[in-house]
Amino acid sequence: xxxxxxxxxxxxxxxxxxxxxxxxxxxxxxxxxxxxxxxxxxxxxxxxxxxxxxxxxxxxxxxxxxxxxxxxxxxxxxxxxxxxxxxxxxxxxxxxxxxxxxxxxxxxxxxxxxxxxxxxxxxxxxxxxxxxxxxxxxxxxxxxxxxxxxxxxxxxxxxxxxxxxxxxxxxxxxxxxxxxxxxxxxxxxxxxxxxxxxxxxxxxxxxxxxxxxxxxxxxxxxxxxxxxxxxxxxxxxxxxxxxxxxxxxxxxxxxxxxxxxxxxxxxxxxxxxxxxxxxxxxxxxxxxxxx
Numbered sequence: 001x002x003x004x005x006x007x008x009x010x011x012x013x014x015x016x017x018x019x020x021x022x023x024x025x026x027x028x029x030x031x032x033x034x035x036x037x038x039x040x041x042x043x044x045x046x047x048x049x050x051x052x053x054x055x056x057x058x059x060x061x062x063x064x065x066x067x068x069x070x071x072x073x074x075x076x077x078x079x080x081x082x083x084x085x086x087x088x089x090x091x092x093x094x095x096x097x098x099x100x101x102x103x104x105x106x107x108x109x110x111x112x113x114x115x116x117x118x119x120x121x122x123x124x125x126x127x128x129x130x131x132x133x134x135x136x137x138x139x140x141x142x143x144x145x146x147x148x149x150x151x152x153x154x155x156x157x158x159x160x161x162x163x164x165x166x167x168x169x170x171x172x173x174x175x176x177x178x179x180x181x182x183x184x185x186x187x188x189x190x191x192x193x194x195x196x197x198x199x200x201x202x203x204x205x206x207x208x209x210x211x212x213x214x215x216x217x218x219x220x221x222x223x224x225x226x227x228x229x230x231x232x233x234x235x236x237x238x239x240x241x242x243x244x245x246x247x248x249x250x251x252x253x254x255x256x257x258x259x260x261x262x263x264x265x266x267x268x269x270x271x272x273x274x275x276x277x278x279x280x281x282x283x284x285x286x287x288x289x290x291x
Contacts, residue, residue, distance in 0.1 A: 067108030
């Protein structure tokens with residue numbers, strides 16, 4: 001979970017029921033998007049070192065290492081997404097003045113530009129089979145979703161709506177993409193087949209719902225929502241039913257909150273009692289940032 005619950009951007013871990021929350025990365029700087037890799041490693045964007053860079057940390061936040069070192073704040077790097085085998089990370093960079101999509105090895109080497117438009121290309125997400133990357137682009141005058149090969153070839157438009165579409169994320173089987181759209185007046189979560197058919201609205205309320213993330217088994221979506229009065233983490237079935245508050249944001253109403261699932265060897269233990277989600281004190285660790 002990336003959150004501002006203590007007035008500082010931090011990455012928390014919790015079980016699937018919103019219990020046993022603890023701080024695993026105390027950023028102490030701006031925090032961009034985060035992504036959990038196939039082996040549990042976490043890639044995230046942070047200005048901890050004075051510029052917006054991408055870091056990679058262990059599954060429990062161990063040894064956050066800067067893998068991109070930007071020469072200035074104008075060189076913003078953010079939105080990391082892991083390749084299915086964990087060897088590469090695709091990300092957004094503003095290093096040439098416009099947002100474009102790049103790919104690199106997990107250690108930061110081999111940085112290669114994939115898109116070259118003067119419009120904003122951002123929010124990349126790698127498909128589970130490694131064959132495609134979905135991303136958001138303003139290249140045709142409106143924010144739509146596009147697909148491309150991992151080498152940047154065969155860039156094709158997926159959505160054609162006049163509103164803003166963003167934050168796409170693949171289902172574990174690679175057949176569907178969840179995303180956020182403003183097409184009905186505020187940010188809601190939608191679903192679309194990977195071939196561009198069957199666009200379906202999943203959430204429907206007067207508050208903003210953003211940052212959808214699939215559970216590893218493909219049965220749930222975690223998302224951030226302001227519907228409780230604070231930005232908090234919710235889960236729901238992939239058809240939009242059973243929307244449940246999991247992690248309350250706490251006393252802070254600064255910024256947002258996003259949930260990211262990890263596939264770990266030990267599944268969380270089911271709760272033995274029913275409790276309300278709490279924003280109580282988290283157990284904090286303070287890993288040393290390197291790089």
